[in-house]
Amino acid sequence: MTWLDDVELTEHGLPPEGRGRVLLIGCGALAREVLALKAANGWDHLDLACLPAILHNHPEKIPDAVAQEVAANRGDYAQIFVLYADCGTGGLLQARCAELGVEMLDGPHCYSFFEGNEVFAERGEMTAFYLTDFLVRQFDAFVTRPLGLDRHPGLRDMYFGNYETLVYQAQTDDPALTEKARACAERLGLGFERRFTGYGDLETALRRL
Known part of the structure; x- marks a missing residue:
């Protein structure tokens, strides 16, 4: 018997607490704004995981950091959305998100x-x-x-x-x-x-x- 035998799974293969929940993987520079929008609109189904804002000084590191966060959380959420635009990655983040099957913000930068x-x-x-x-x-x-x-x-x-x-x-x-x-x-x-x-x-x- 595995631990999964004791957990009720949804039709998406998620435990009940993950159904309908969305993980936002965002730049730390957006944290205050995202939390304000969540509070103002009652978007309690959205969870926020922030990466360090200082990554903008090294945009080549953003795609790998996002991919690691997606891999760590994919099994717990119905959907993952990336709160980055291109942000200096030269299209690399968009390509990585396409590989991972997750959406991201449109645009070149914030x-x-x-x-x-x-x-x-x-x-x-x-x-x-x-x-x-x-x-x-x-x-x-x-x-x-x-x-x-x-x-x-x-x-x-x-x-x-x-x-x-x-x-x-x-x-x-x-x-x-x-x-x-x-x-x-x-x-x-x-x-x-x-x-x-x-x-x-x-x-x-x-x-x-």
Whole structure:
């Protein structure tokens, strides 16, 4: 006798607690937004597993990290959905998700799906540097220190000399975050624009689940 003999399985081969449940494998940069959407809409059937946001500094590692999470959890959920867009993987994440038989977010990156992929593509902005709520909060950890701007301020021109505007894509109406984003623009010597995007295509994708 195996342990399976003592467990009632659903028609999907899942234990009862897994039927109808969806696992979201997401970037840690989206955690606050996903949890807010879950709470606001009562989406209690969605569970969230976050990978470290710092993987964006090494996007080539994202496909393997996602695959490991899928393999570890596939037997416990009716569906797994990957909350990453391409995010610098050069199509490798999409290929891996296709191999694994799981869906993922559409778009090249979070700046696109927060604004709405169609709207973002139409803008065709080439001289804008984007920040989300997460990146405003974590500006020093994800921009200043990794680029060495805290130690070598003169690198600013090398990294940002071709940018003109810092665009803050706000997911929430938070005056404190807006002022912090404005200060980030000043530190980089860029113009400032705030756009309230809300959750964009992220919310649309979660509603389908």
